[in-house]
Amino acid sequence: MFGKIKFYEKKSNDVSIEFENGRASVDIITPSIINFFSTLSTERRASKAVENLKRMPGKITVDFIDGQVLVYTEKLKVSITDNFMVDIFDLNGKRICSDYRGEDKPFVRRGNDDDGNIAAEEGHQLEEERKSQKIKILKQLNPGSYFYGLGDRTGHLNKLGYHYKMWNTDNPNPHVESFETMYKSIPFFVALEKKTAYGIFFDNSYETVFDFGKENSNYYSFSAVDGNLDYYFIYGPSAKEVIFGYTLLTGTTPLPQLWTLGYQQSRWSYAPEKRLQEIANNFRKKDIPCDVLYLDIDYMDGYRVFTWDQQKFPNHEKMLDRLKGQGYKIVTIIDPGVKKDKGYSIYDQGLKNNYFATDRDGIPYVNRVWPGKALYPDFSNQAVRHWWAENQKILVNHGVAGVWNDMNEPASFDGPLPDDVQFNNDGRLTDHREIHNVYGHYMSKATYEGIKTATNKRPFVITRASYAGTQKYATVWTGDNQSLWEHLRMSLPMLMNLGISGFAFCGTDVGGFGFDCTPELLSRWVQVGAFTALFRNHSSASMRDQEPWAFDEKTESINRKYIKLRYRLLPYFYDIMHDEETTGLPMIRPLLLDYQNDENVYGINDEFMSGSNILVAPVVEQGKTARMVYLPKGNRWI
Structure with a gap:
């Protein structure tokens, strides 16, 4: 694909390589963390996960020997050959990770019809998936390899032999080991081989696929339907050091307030107020510690976000104050779907300021969730995030202690959002394919920043959907x-x-x-x-x-x-x-x-x-x- 190496140049910590059919860069972040990048789809865009990155590359030397660009850091030797093939060694010459040189060839799947020429259903789906992928990186899979990470995927701890898709999905069916999509997309894994660990973070927010030897036992792979080739190699050699390196890139979880580590009680739903108070009284009466009570969607007025049902909770500020006196913190749910309802302030503000995702003609896109017909705030737009952050005051100024972001995959009752739904993407217009997996991430970021500004305290945000780096803003379940x-x-x-x-x-x-x-x-x-x-x-x-x-x-x-x-x-x-x-x-x-x-x-x-x-x-x-x-x-x- 890339062809032969034509020349290279080193500028500071970045090595740029010109191939016959494209350009790639090898960016030394630290002696143990290296970013491999090539523009395949669009110009390089700011990462959704990696923010405020501080490079500490150390001493770097580059050479060209026998057709290889050799990059040496204080921890690693990297060999780049024709077609942007990458091999990584430690300084003793031990091979850590290598690109696979063989053919991209899944194992045979045989049909089961009378003619014997129709692929099995799973095989057909996988073939369609392969055709849709514009980027695919194959790495050598060696005997005795173990793989971990990718967030809360179903199945066993070791992901060898599994195949997963990163596409945030609200599926109400009971989760089983064969589920390929879940609520979160965390395109990062740790590999362990011969007691040596390394990690790979594929920073691509489009739909991505990870296959750890299910397709072919000779290689593992990660791929994407669009976007750029953009991944970080993170060397250990301990798994702890890999996690340290990954969170150096994407951030660590801020120290939470102590009460958030206490016992928390929730239900869909504790309503009306009498039922919530009954739960609160029972914990104290029965001598069972509890710090947090949750309010699910039924506390809202017709499921309109940032409102209260005045019949179920006629004086919610007084109620919240009373529960605070009993030692409780109250966490309320907020979904992204804004009810289409003229006269409802959140809807009116969003419509007036063009804060909602649109179709290709610029008309606000409408689907259906709990409030009925609803519109989706464009959280990829900084102005929308600021507006959403400001709205957190509606809750916390009345005594709410934390916010629970749900249905933010985003979920939709009338079918999934079409690929061509338009998003601002901080001034670089894009479509739903690029924003889908980071929609919940951006919502959590806005919520976190809004609570922090309004309270000057460490925010408690809990979210269902997330992307790499969401740990900076929210806890997850x-x-x-x-x-x-x-x-x-x-x-x-x-x-x-x-x-x-x-x-x-x-x-x-x-x-x-x-x-x-x-x-x-x-x-x-x-x-x-x-x-x-x-x-x-x-x-x-x-x-x-x-x-x-x-x-x-x-x-x-x-x-x-x-x-x-x-x-x-x-x-x-x-x-x-x-x-x-x-x-x-x-x-x-x-x-x-x-x-x-x-x-x-x-x-x-x-x-x-x-x-x-x-x-x-x-x-x-x-x-x-x-x-x-x-x-x-x-x-x-x-």
């Missing part, structure tokens, strides 16, 4: 899970991979959002939740009650015990989150981060470290009262 034992089991590798992906502050809906929870399942889930950063019980409308006291005295007692244990450990958890601001290391983490020299831990799905000092091995199977625990080598365990 794994979305609409179900009250299923399989979802409890699956939550452990999901949370561990979120942590590896830079999201130190994350959790699940404890007990499960959909389906009916059972006493045993809630008991086991709260035992896990007590050791995760976000500890929130949340359940759906029409499901049975799921509060700690909703079942029987035994279940209530177990919940009380572990919620109180959580509060005893809060100083420890707060220290972890404080250290994370510097290291990027999460609270819940796979054992391999602390015990990389013990290869037995590389695939453990059902144990995790809570910080570096507590190993958590929960029971995640119905009816079990005991389990085997693997203790990593190198420690004296108590």
Whole structure:
């Protein structure tokens, strides 16, 4: 594709290489972090994830030998050959990562019809996917390789053999191992081979695909339907150093306020006010600690964002003040969809100032979500983000302590947003394909900045959809899970991979959002939740009650015990989150981060470290009262 190397030039920390059919650059960020870039679609645009980047390249030397451009940093040797083929070595000559030289060739999939010439459904879908990809990078896949990250993907901790698509998706069906799309798009992974770790961050907000040997066991790949070739190689050799490098690029989670690490109770929905007050009183009456109560969509007037239903909550300011006196913080949900309703101030302001995404003719695009016909704020426009940030005062000035951003994939009831919906993109017009995966990211950024300005306190923002770097602005949860034992089991590798992906502050809906929870399942889930950063019980409308006291005295007692244990450990958890601001290391983490020299831990799905000092091995199977625990080598365990 690129052809032969014609010449190269070095300017400061950047090596530019001219090929027969294009130009590429090798940008040394630090001695361990290198950005590989080529303009394939549009001019280079500001990253949505990497902000305020400070380069510390160290000493760099460049040479040209035997047709190779050789770039040496203080940690790495990089070889670039014809067709922009890249090989990376340590300074001892050990090969760390190499581009694959063979043919891009998926394994054979055979049809099953009478004529034998129609591809199987999955094979057909994959072939269409391959045809749509304008950019594809193939890397050599060696025996004994492990892959982690990509956010909260379903499946096992180790992603070898999996195929995932980065396209933020609100799918209400029960999540299973075969799901390729979820609510978040975090195009970053850590590879581990022969006890050496490196990471790759593919900074492309279009739909991207990651295949770790499912397509062909000789290579792994990452690809995109559009945009530019733009990825960062991050050397360890420890996985901890890779995460440090990745969060150096995309940011770490700011130290949260202490109350956000307490127990949180939610439901769709605690309404009217009488029901919310009943929940608040029960926690105090039953001696179960709780810091946060949530209000889901039913607190709003006809689902109009930044409003209150005056019948369900006739004096919400007085209510919020009363709950504050009982020691509660209130977090309210906000969706991006603005009801199409003349006379409704948010709609009128957005329409007047051209703040909504439009069709190709400049007419505001309309779809349907909870309020009915709704318009979508163009959060890719700085002016819109500023307006949305200002609106946070409507909530926090009345006593709301945090904001919960939901439905921001963005979700839409009348089919997905068309590809050609137009966005401002901070003055560089683009379409939905480029903005979709960062829509929730930008919404969280606006919310975070608005709360910070309005309160001068550390904001608490929780979001369902996100992109790489959202950890700077929001905590996340794994979305609409179900009250299923399989979802409890699956939550452990999901949370561990979120942590590896830079999201130190994350959790699940404890007990499960959909389906009916059972006493045993809630008991086991709260035992896990007590050791995760976000500890929130949340359940759906029409499901049975799921509060700690909703079942029987035994279940209530177990919940009380572990919620109180959580509060005893809060100083420890707060220290972890404080250290994370510097290291990027999460609270819940796979054992391999602390015990990389013990290869037995590389695939453990059902144990995790809570910080570096507590190993958590929960029971995640119905009816079990005991389990085997693997203790990593190198420690004296108590």
